[in-house]
Amino acid sequence: MRQFATVAVAAVLMGGAIRAEAQAPTVQQVYDKFATAVxxxxxxKAVTGRSDKGTADITFAGISGSYERHSALPNKMRMIIDLGVVKIDQGFDGxxxxxxxxxxxxxxxxxxAKDLAEPSADGASFLDPSRYAKATVVGKETFEGAEAWKLSLVSKSGREVTEYFDVTSGLRLGTVTTTPMGQQTALYKDYKEFEKKLVATKIIQRSGQGDVILTSQIVTFGTPDAAYFKQP
Structure with a gap:
């Protein structure tokens, strides 16, 4: 009788685990909820480019300055952080x-550069999980104090990324990217609406040295001036 009871309890526990696993969403469902949320x-889809302007705080150095980032389809980018004592400028002209x-x-x-060279078909490409070579829902865990779905992703360029999406809101909470220099963590916070689209206005880039906080105060959509994407 005791052996039967043990087997029965084990069966119940296994059944619960199976049901919990069955409730996990697919990668597409996680991204569908994210798309709706933003x-x-x-x-x-209609977005051809975007410009963010705001502030940059280098917490471990105790210095702050201005921040601007511009992007345009299919794969152009420019970011400038002016800290006064030093100016950081990086870009990709396509x-x-x-x-x-x-x-x-x-x-x-x-x-x-290899990662940035991957073209985006339209402004909604970041909401399409098919842009990854591999994508899997690992499970549910706590991330930055919130219950999140953890996704394991591999880009077509071979970059390994772990993404976390809030179970309740569907919003992306953060990413952990594996690079030859180690892991880089980015946190997405303070989502606000601009032109009927929700944008994370605070991006915290975390490293072994400390945090770099980029805060967007102005976000505009439309193709930026082509001059932004020319190397100085």
């Missing part, structure tokens, strides 16, 4: 990238 794929951290212009690291 305004819908249709709203983002074919090649550069970076200047106050010590002169240098070619962008090959791994970063």
């Amino acid at each position: 305004g819908g794929r249709d709203a983002w 074919e090649k990238g550069w970076i200047d951290q106050g010590q002169g212009m240098q070619p962008m690291p090959a791994e970063q």
Whole structure:
């Protein structure tokens, strides 16, 4: 009788585990909820470019300054952080990238350039999980104090990414990217609406040195001036 009871309890526990596993969403369902939360794929699909302007705080150095980032389809990007004592400038013109951290212009690291070179078909591409070579829902866990779905992703360029999405709101909470130099964590906070689209206005880039906090105060949509994407 005792053996039967033990087997029965084990069966109940296993059944509960199976039911819990069955309740986990697919990768597509996680991204569908994320898309709805930030305004819908249709709203983002029409976006051809974007500009963010605000502040940058280098917490471990105790310095702050201005921040601006511009992007345009299919794969152009420019980011400038002006801290007064030093100006950080990096960009990708669609074919090649550069970076200047106050010590002169240098070619962008090959791994970063390879990743940026991947073209986006439209402004809603970031809401499409098919852009990844591999994508899996690992399970549910606590991330930054919130219950989140954990996704394991591999980009077509081979970059390994772990993403966390809030179980309740569907919003992306953070990413952990594996690079040759180690892991880089980005947290997405303070979502606000701009032109009927929800945007994370605070991005915290976490490293072994400390946090770099980029806060967007102005967000506009539309193709930025082509001059932004020319190497200085």
